[in-house]
Amino acid sequence: MFSYYADLAFRSLKRNPVLTGLMIAAIALGISACMTTLTVFRAMSADPIPGKSHQLFAPQIQNSAPTETSPGDDGFTSQLTYLDAMALMQAHAAKRQSALYLTDLALRPTDPTQKSTYEFTRAAFSEFFGMFDVPFQYGSAWSAQEDADHAAVVVLSSDINNRLFHGENSVGKSINLDKQAYRVVGVLKPWKPIPHFYDLHVLPFGESDALFIPFSHAIDMHLMMDGSMACPKPPEESWEGKLQSECTWIQFWVELPTKTDADHYRAFLNNYASEQRAAGRFTWPAHTQLRDVPQWLAYNAIIPSEVNILIMVSLGFLLVCLMNATGLMLAKIMGRAGDIGVRRALGASRRAILSQFLIETGVVGLAGGLLGLLLTVAGLLTARSLLPNEFVLLTHLDAIDTAGTVVLAILATMLAGLYPTWRAMRVQPAWQLKAAQ
Amino acid sequence: MRIHPILAAMTRNKFGAILIAAQMAVTLAFITNSFALIEQRIAWSARPTGLDEANVFVIRASTEAHEDLEARRTSELAALRNLSGVVDAYITNDYPLQGRGWSGSVSLSPDQKTPSAQTAHYLGDEHALHTLGVTWIAGRNFTPEEVTTVRDDALPTARVLIVSKALANTLFPKGDALGKTIYKGGGVPAQIIGIVDRLQGPNFAATGRFSTFAENSIITPHRPINQYPNFMVRVQPGHLSEVMRRAEQTLSKLDSEMILSSVSMEQARAKAYLGNRGLVTLLLSISTALLLVTGFGIVGLTSYWVSLRRQQIGIRRALGATRLNILQHFQKENLMIAATGALVGAILAVALNLWMVQRFEMVRMADGQVLGGALLLLVLGQIAVFLPARRAASILPAEAIRGG
Numbered sequence: 016m017f018s019y020y021a022d023l024a025f026r027s028l029k030r031n032p033v034l035t036g037l038m039i040a041a042i043a044l045g046i047s048a049c050m051t052t053l054t055v056f057r058a059m060s061a062d063p064i065p066g067k068s069h070q071l072f073a074p075q076i077q078n079s080a081p082t083e084t085s086p087g088d089d090g091f092t093s094q095l096t097y098l099d100a101m102a103l104m105q106a107h108a109a110k111r112q113s114a115l116y117l118t119d120l121a122l123r124p125t126d127p128t129q130k131s132t133y134e135f136t137r138a139a140f141s142e143f144f145g146m147f148d149v150p151f152q153y154g155s156a157w158s159a160q161e162d163a164d165h166a167a168v169v170v171l172s173s174d175i176n177n178r179l180f181h182g183e184n185s186v187g188k189s190i191n192l193d194k195q196a197y198r199v200v201g202v203l204k205p206w207k208p209i210p211h212f213y214d215l216h217v218l219p220f221g222e223s224d225a226l227f228i229p230f231s232h233a234i235d236m237h238l239m240m241d242g243s244m245a246c247p248k249p250p251e252e253s254w255e256g257k258l259q260s261e262c263t264w265i266q267f268w269v270e271l272p273t274k275t276d277a278d279h280y281r282a283f284l285n286n287y288a289s290e291q292r293a294a295g296r297f298t299w300p301a302h303t304q305l306r307d308v309p310q311w312l313a314y315n316a317i318i319p320s321e322v323n324i325l326i327m328v329s330l331g332f333l334l335v336c337l338m339n340a341t342g343l344m345l346a347k348i349m350g351r352a353g354d355i356g357v358r359r360a361l362g363a364s365r366r367a368i369l370s371q372f373l374i375e376t377g378v379v380g381l382a383g384g385l386l387g388l389l390l391t392v393a394g395l396l397t398a399r400s401l402l403p404n405e406f407v408l409l410t411h412l413d414a415i416d417t418a419g420t421v422v423l424a425i426l427a428t429m430l431a432g433l434y435p436t437w438r439a440m441r442v443q444p445a446w447q448l449k450a451a452q
Numbered sequence: 453m454r455i456h457p458i459l460a461a462m463t464r465n466k467f468g469a470i471l472i473a474a475q476m477a478v479t480l481a482f483i484t485n486s487f488a489l490i491e492q493r494i495a496w497s498a499r500p501t502g503l504d505e506a507n508v509f510v511i512r513a514s515t516e517a518h519e520d521l522e523a524r525r526t527s528e529l530a531a532l533r534n535l536s537g538v539v540d541a542y543i544t545n546d547y548p549l550q551g552r553g554w555s556g557s558v559s560l561s562p563d564q565k566t567p568s569a570q571t572a573h574y575l576g577d578e579h580a581l582h583t584l585g586v587t588w589i590a591g592r593n594f595t596p597e598e599v600t601t602v603r604d605d606a607l608p609t610a611r612v613l614i615v616s617k618a619l620a621n622t623l624f625p626k627g628d629a630l631g632k633t634i635y636k637g638g639g640v641p642a643q644i645i646g647i648v649d650r651l652q653g654p655n656f657a658a659t660g661r662f663s664t665f666a667e668n669s670i671i672t673p674h675r676p677i678n679q680y681p682n683f684m685v686r687v688q689p690g691h692l693s694e695v696m697r698r699a700e701q702t703l704s705k706l707d708s709e710m711i712l713s714s715v716s717m718e719q720a721r722a723k724a725y726l727g728n729r730g731l732v733t734l735l736l737s738i739s740t741a742l743l744l745v746t747g748f749g750i751v752g753l754t755s756y757w758v759s760l761r762r763q764q765i766g767i768r769r770a771l772g773a774t775r776l777n778i779l780q781h782f783q784k785e786n787l788m789i790a791a792t793g794a795l796v797g798a799i800l801a802v803a804l805n806l807w808m809v810q811r812f813e814m815v816r817m818a819d820g821q822v823l824g825g826a827l828l829l830l831v832l833g834q835i836a837v838f839l840p841a842r843r844a845a846s847i848l849p850a851e852a853i854r855g856g
Contacts, residue, residue: 044745397737
């Protein structure tokens, strides 16, 4: 029966090419506008570290006096002071932990034909790599001993290794950053968590870190922070002054595999803040917070409101396109009331009519979906050329998007065809035959 | 022609008429909101920075951690100022259209709990305002004696400062800001010695916290000395690209290890508002497509109605109705449907706008925008219906006795 109805559907669609074309075009346009924006949105709100995002936490400690500021202000900044970060590192109360900050280092290739460049360099502790499941191509992370020794070692991103060493194993080789020689201990596979959850101060959807060096070494070298710093009061004008100040500028992450671990860590944090209060540093009750990756992304509201607005507009667009398709389909189906009457008179049941037209709308949906897919690809390419760099990486389609687009188109079209089909089903054979004579 | 026969005909096609009206309503709701956003973003992107944008560029340099940074910066600046075609130059921490930058709060008294305003914080010496080419309103420039150096990224304090008019008016609505003392950050008093007409902060985002004080800025008399100087340079009109090239060469000669990248203010502007332009283009294309789809939907459904009513139209023609009468029937029918749709759409548009304002930092819509959108839809309906209506008008009276 299915193939017969499909055949009928194709015949009927061919008989009225203008209406069919309009219908398919409307569905395709609506679907592609939606899919284009939804693809961008999905990428922006994706889990950057699937499987582990509920085990990684960013602690927050209120370190400035509560003020009568806006009601949305929770007293926290999204970073820690150097003092607190070091205290938490030393306490080692989590399975793994790392203080982080971003700096820029001049990468000076020995090959004189290559230009010197400034590279995003992440100062981190050795546990950073295991904690975030960072994949290594060659070598490994530096050791805890090298953290303790403030060693001049570096882990390269795959991009940098490709540029400097043509992708070959460079472990043990030396590279020059600023004036200092660093020994390569590891090379990463391509790794780019989107969004860049562990430091959202630099474009959360933009470039990722190119080089990784030990935190202790970066502090030794007085490497300047690239990011944002919040200070309750101005620090003294020296490196040491900044380290001892109440300025928050360090990102901090801990790995807590179980809920019990997380609860313990919460208690530990609160305890720490209470001790600080007892020591006279804080004059307000301990106020701390521990958020996992999804909570952290939500807390930092990284999805631009523009994207939400675009999604609203494209959903509205899809709605209009579907209403349109409903109207056109109604016109088409009712235009064939005579045919339906004949079929009914010849013994076709209402159910048969229903399946026939469901299949017909399904075929329209499929065609709209396929065309919509093409338009989505075009839409993403356009979006890629129109939007700034940090969004470009997001504009790709995967198998799920592709299948989703077509399925959404078919379902939406069948939904749009529901009323016209129902009308078709209700056609009275005798009445129509008389009218058609 | 009376309305009654149109209504009577419409009731025989209730669903179709409702569908068109609903489509127009939703279309109106979304295009008016899109247009509101487009208008706001275009206006936002067109805001002047206050600088002599056509003739100013910045060289972002990064150098090694030399011992004698201050001496190097001094000689580099001197070399830049001496270049032919250069009007003036200075070293800044941030510049307008840069993106991120320093900001902080200012208060009118030292122990104030809630700050009076947020502001961007620029550093500059006595050459800063001349280099930027901003317009003076009142007061005086920094003297060389007032300028101090600030190393690394320490937060500098100052006894005097220059503010933008926007900040001055926020702090002192009566317009008597000049000479007043304000407190920045940790409560160090500083006197307002000058006011400039306009000096935009470095953050250009159209939404978010920074957009609420985009025009507030202060300059404190400081010369930043660190590894990452931003040299601001103003050139004589017409010499920009050529001086940009020579300036880089001059700096490279002084320190061959310096990594340099130059950006003209016009390039910075284009880059800053790329996302805004993208959003505007996307919204415009979706809105256009929305109107087209609605238009074609009207064409399709009306054509169907016409084909259903061939016999009735033939009868009316046979009974003496002119072609114009028939044409007008469909035009008026559509006008009635569209007007209903526009009315519902206007309510929907305002509701959607209010909801989005609350949820997504959407801009408020002006009444004129709703009205304009409604008119646009009515016109669209009339254009879309014209083709099928003309076909209906060309039906011959003889149709009355054919078929049926």
